[in-house]
Amino acid sequence: MPRLPAPPLPRALRPKPRRPGEGTVPIDPVEAVAEAGITVVDWLDERTSLSPGVRWLLFRKVPRGINWAYTLGSATMFAFLSQAVTGVFLAMYYEPNVQGGAYESIRNINDNVFLGQFVHGMHKWGASVMIILIYLHMARVFFFGAYKYPREITWIIGVVLLILTMAMGFTGYLLPFDQRAYWATIVGVNINGTGPFIGPYLSDFLRAGPEFGATTLSRFYAIHMLLIPGLMAALIGFHLYLVTKLGISAPPWLKAEEPEEAVQVVEV
Ligand code: HEM
Numbered sequence: 057m058p059r060l061p062a063p064p065l066p067r068a069l070r071p072k073p074r075r076p077g078e079g080t081v082p083i084d085p086v087e088a089v090a091e092a093g094i095t096v097v098d099w100l101d102e103r104t105s106l107s108p109g110v111r112w113l114l115f116r117k118v119p120r121g122i123n124w125a126y127t128l129g130s131a132t133m134f135a136f137l138s139q140a141v142t143g144v145f146l147a148m149y150y151e152p153n154v155q156g157g158a159y160e161s162i163r164n165i166n167d168n169v170f171l172g173q174f175v176h177g178m179h180k181w182g183a184s185v186m187i188i189l190i191y192l193h194m195a196r197v198f199f200f201g202a203y204k205y206p207r208e209i210t211w212i213i214g215v216v217l218l219i220l221t222m223a224m225g226f227t228g229y230l231l232p233f234d235q236r237a238y239w240a241t242i243v244g245v246n247i248n249g250t251g252p253f254i255g256p257y258l259s260d261f262l263r264a265g266p267e268f269g270a271t272t273l274s275r276f277y278a279i280h281m282l283l284i285p286g287l288m289a290a291l292i293g294f295h296l297y298l299v300t301k302l303g304i305s306a307p308p309w310l311k312a313e314e315p316e317e318a319v320q321v322v323e324v
Pocket residue numbers: 125126127128129130132133136190193194197202203207210211212213214215217218221292295296299303304305306
C-alpha cells in the first residue's frame with residue numbers, strides 16, 4: 057500500500073512567523089496566552105515524541121462522499137466507553153453475593169446512592185443501545201462491501217467483538233439477581249449446554265460446576281467486569297489500528313478514480 061505523505065499540522069499548532077524585533081520587546085500577554093497551548097504541546101512532544109503518532113491517528117485522508125453511516129463505529133465505541141465508565145461506578149456499590157447481597161446492593165444503588173438510579177439506568181439502557189449500534193455498524197460495513205480486501209481482518213475482529221458484546225449482555229443480565237435474572241440465566245446456560253461438542257463444557261464453565269450455585273454469580277461478575285471488557289478494549293484498539301492503517305473504504309457508489317483525485321485532505 058503506498059504511504060501517504062504526512063498531513064499538515066492544524067493551523068492552531070503551526071508556529072507563527074517571527075516579526076522583526078520580536079524577542080527584544082515585551083511579549084503581548086494575549087499572544088502569550090494564545091501561544092501557551094503550543095508551548096505545552098512542544099514541552100510534551102520534546103519529552104515523549106508522541107505527536108507523529110497522534111497526527112497519524114487523527115489527521116487522516118478520508119474518501120470523498122462519506123456520510124453519517126460512517127459514524128456508527130465511533131458511536132459503538134462511545135457506547136462501550138459509556139458502559140465502562142458507568143460500570144466502574146456501579147462496581148463501587150455492587151456486591152456479588154447470592155445471600156441477598158446482590159439484590160439489595162442494586163436496590164441500594166437505585167434508592168439511596170446519589171445519582172445511582174441514573175447511572176444504573178444509563179448502564180442498563182446503554183447495553184441495548186450498544187447492541188443496536190454494533191448491528192447497525194456491521195450492516196453498514198456489510199452493505200458498503202467494506203469487509204472485502206484488504207479489510208478482512210478488521211471484519212473478523214469485528215465478529216469477535218460482536219460475540220463479546222453479546223456475552224456482556226448475557227453475563228450482565230444475572231447480576232441484579234432478581235427472579236427474572238436468575239431464571240433467564242438458567243435458560244441461557246441450558247441453551248449453551250445443548251451446543252455440539254463444547255456445549256456441556258461451556259455450561260459447566262459458566263455455572264462454575266454442574267449446579268447453579270453461589271460461585272456462579274461470582275463467575276459471571278468476573279467475566280462481565282474483568283475478562284470480557286479487557287479483551288474488548290484490546291480488540292477495539294487493534295480494530296482501530298487497522299482502520300487507521302488501511303484507511304476508511306470509499307462508498308460503493310463512487311466511481312474508481314486515480315488515488316490523488318479520490319481523496320481529499322481534511323484540515324482541522
Ligand atoms: C465494539 C465494537 C466495535 C467498535 C467500537 C468498532 C469501531 C469501528 C470504528 C470507529 C470504525 C471506523 C469508522 C466506521 O467505519 O464506522 C470501524 C470500522 C470498521 N469496522 Fe468496526 N467496530 C466494532 C464492531 C465491528 C463489527 C461487529 C464489525 C463486523 C463484523 C466491524 C467491522 C468493521 C470494518 C470492516 C471496518 C472498516 C470499514 C471501512 O473501512 O469502511 N466492526 N469500526
